[in-house]
Amino acid sequence: MTATLTYQHPNEQGYYGRFGGAYIPEMLHRNVEELKARYLDIMYEPSFQKEFQLLLKDYVGRPTPLFLAERLSKEYQTNIYLKREDLCHTGAHKINNTIGQILLARKLGKTRIIAETGAGQHGVATATVCALKGMECIVYMGEKDIERQAPNVARMKMLGAKVIPAASGSKTLKDATNEAIRDWINNPVDTHYIIGSVVGPHPYPDMVARFQSVISEETRWQLKEKTGSELPTHVVACVGGGSNAAGAFYHFLDELSVQLVAVEAAGYGVNSGMSAATTQLGTPGILHGSKSLVMQTADGQVVEPHSISAGLDYPGVGPLHANLFASGRGTFVSATDEEALQAAFHISKTEGIIPALETAHAFAVLGKLQLKTTDTVVICLSGRGDKDLATYMKAMNI
Amino acid sequence: MSRIQELFIKKQHEVLNVYCTAGYPECNSTLTVMKALQDSGANLIELGMPYSDPLADGPVIQASSSKALENGMTLVVLFEQLKDFRKTIQTPVILMGYMNPILQYGFEKFCADAAAVGVDGLILPDLPEFEFETEYGPIIKQYGLDFIFLVTPETTEERVRKLDELSSGFLYAVSSSATTGKEKDFTAVEVYLQRLQSMHLKNPVLVGFGIKDRETFQSACKYANGAIIGTAYIQMLNETKNIEEGTRHFLQKVLGTTA
Missing domain, CATH: 3.40.50.1100 (Rossmann fold)
Known part of the structure; x- marks a missing residue:
């Protein structure tokens, strides 16, 4: 099957056919480039795989x-x-990805985690793994979604995360994502952004797909x-x-x-x-x-x-x-x-x-x-x- | 030679570029604002094309974009407004915006229309250099537009050189890795600007992000050819009742042309 891996993997620039790439402002270049250069090596290191598999089994x-x-x-x-x-x-399923990314964030030496969430499921999954690993966790959530999804907001807070309302634009998931990306731009050194889906600049779609x-x-x-x-x-x-x-x-x-x-x-x-x-x-x-x-x-x-x-x-x-x-x-x-x-x-x-x-x-x-x-x-x-x-x-x- | 390149031949110090959002505060105030900026001493005008999801902008500029969109601003409306602007405005103008609206408009048509009305250059922060080199750069050049890349304190020397090589007009030095409108300690910025200065780049360097008054403007100009003001000017527009007067007062303060 090695000859036909066309649907699974993007090319080196992150394209699946015509779609993908990394259309990011220069302020994110270093972070995204670092991730791109290292994610595959880190993910397939034996020590990473050992911890990842163990957590998937005993924790997830x-x-x-x-x-x-x-x-x-x-x-x-x-x-x-x-x-x-x-x-x-x-x-x-969201936690399959957040477990993977929190371990990756630690390998990258990051100490602060940010995430976006819509319904709150990814936010809860991120807050959970941050609690597990003792990492600071900030979750951006649209103002409207905070009203609609009160139980998940409470869960995130109980898990020790800080939930920041996204008040710009339409005040929902896409705006929470914008705010999270802005946070990352403003905190380029210590922060890892755990995206919750197979979206975002390369290598996120590929990385999240691999964890899932x-x-x-x-x-x-x-x-x-x-x-x-x-x-x-x-x-x-x-x-x-x-x-x-x-x-x-x-x-x-x-x-x-x-x-x-x-x-x-x-x-x-x-x-x-x-x-x-x-x-x-x-x-x-x-x-x-x-x-x-x-x-x-x-x-x-x-x-x-x-x-x-x-x-x-x-x-x-x-x-x-x-x-x-x-x-x-x-x-x-x-x-x-x-x-x-x-x-x-x-x-x-x-x-x-x-x-x-x-x-x-x-x-x-x-x-x-x-x-x-x-x-x-x-x-x-x-x-x-x-x-x-x-x-x-x-x-x-x- | 482009209007921007001519400007930098005439003026190498304290070049002031002011950002404004097309269609803000009113849909039809675009030209009023641009004219006021020219008359008040701005050397360059960076005209923002509003987008619903402007990743590299801070809250003040994003709010102005949202308002401009509510006002009915689109690229079609903008080019209509700019049709005859060169009759009254001689200042170099750069369009700043995000890729998505331009792709929907048609990238080549956008460049053709921009050049036709007399726009001089483009800043598209989410156009990466790979796509620039392989796909879009040649179209931009074909229509004689300058293209300005951003560099940050995190950009490696090798990459600064590459982005300088790809840019024309000037290089946009983001003074800290932050979205627009954030205040940062300016002394750390000086070290970075000195580093850029010592590289003797091909393009003049303008500093953006965090410039808001005479003091920050002068600090930026110490190690660069000039600076870009955005958020502070939009904030002034939010508050002023008279665009011409407000702009004049604002720029007098920044340029130090008043007591």
Whole structure:
């Protein structure tokens, strides 16, 4: 498979096809260049791998189970496996990346950690690993999101992080990301920026994808054990920035028989003007340091997306995914707020698992995939739904 | 020879470049502000093209950009406003902005339109030198525009030399690795500026970030050809009722032309 590693790795300048790169101001050059020069060497050092693997096992709780969802399989007349990232410590896949990056930050000699967060899941995962390693932690979060996600704000504070409201622009995830990048510009020496998704300037998309790739690495051997084959026919994951999808797809990217299904948030509907389906609505542009598909006006101003799920509410998408979309390697579909809500209730009752709203989008498209009885479908169950209880309660009129 | 290069032949010391945001404070005040800057003694005008996500700007300039966007400023509107500006303004003008709006406008069309109306140079902080060299630089040169790279105290000597080589017009020395508007200790900055000065670069050097008054302007000018004021000027615009008068008072203070 070495001959066809085209979808997995960016080129030396950080491009996946036409997308990627590092469009950063000079003030960030040294930090990004240092990361670019060292991330692969550090990540694959035996001492790093030893500590990383041990923490994934004993702290995060890996490997996460691959669960055959029998009732769901019966309903869709196929074989559906759930990759249970919701069982990770802190309740979502986000911690796979933050564990990796905190160890990397220490190898780089950094003492101060900054992060952006939308729904608060990445913020909590970052605050968690900072507590674990005794590092200073500052999380930027949009003013609006702070109001919407009070429990996660409380969790971050309890873990010792400082939560700074992003009050600029639209006061949501994209602005929190801007503020975090500004913080990094203002603190170039002691600070490492833990980006939460496969976005940002090169090498972030590749680095985060590699840390999340443990999802598909485990899926392969787990499937082999259960079905005799390492390869499913479909892998389904929700995509905002795209970190859980990148992890779930990673070791199947160059297995062309595997259909990779990326589910975006359609909000009120793709063409409603209130949507976050970036590949459907976006055009090539530059956001947060890389060239990708971006939701923007004809004048090139970035627009504020909408999704019921704060984790998918992002006007861009990682360059890896933009390339999967543009090349046709990935199948990009979308689910509306309403479809996601229905799916969340359905999965809760069918499998006894309350999924995160983000994850619920992945389940919402099962009916649209024309699955065969012989198919093997892996759904990345990226997070648990506790954080979304307020939304679910509202939907139930509680 | 470009207007910017001509300026530096005539004037090597205390060159003052003032930043203003297109479409701020009102959509139609762009030319009023530019004219006021020229009449009050600015040697260069750096005209910001507003963007929704300006990573390298501080809160004051970002707020002015947001307001300008609300005011209806776009690149199409801007070039319409600038159509005849050379009839009244002779000062060299540099457009400063971010790549995304320019890509949507069309990079080559942008350069063509900028050159056609009489703009002299570009500062695009998020255009990296690799993409500059391989893709965009030749287009910029084709239309005779100067391109100004930024260097910071963290930029290695080798890289400063490379960015100097790629730049024309002048080199923009960020006085600290910080977004605009942050105050920093100016003595640390002097060491850095002396280092740049001792390198005998091809381009004149203007210092930006943290320049806000006569004192910081003079400190910057001690080791460089001049300086750039942005945040402090926008702050003045936020408060003034009269753009011409406010600008005159502000620049008199910076240039020391008043008691």
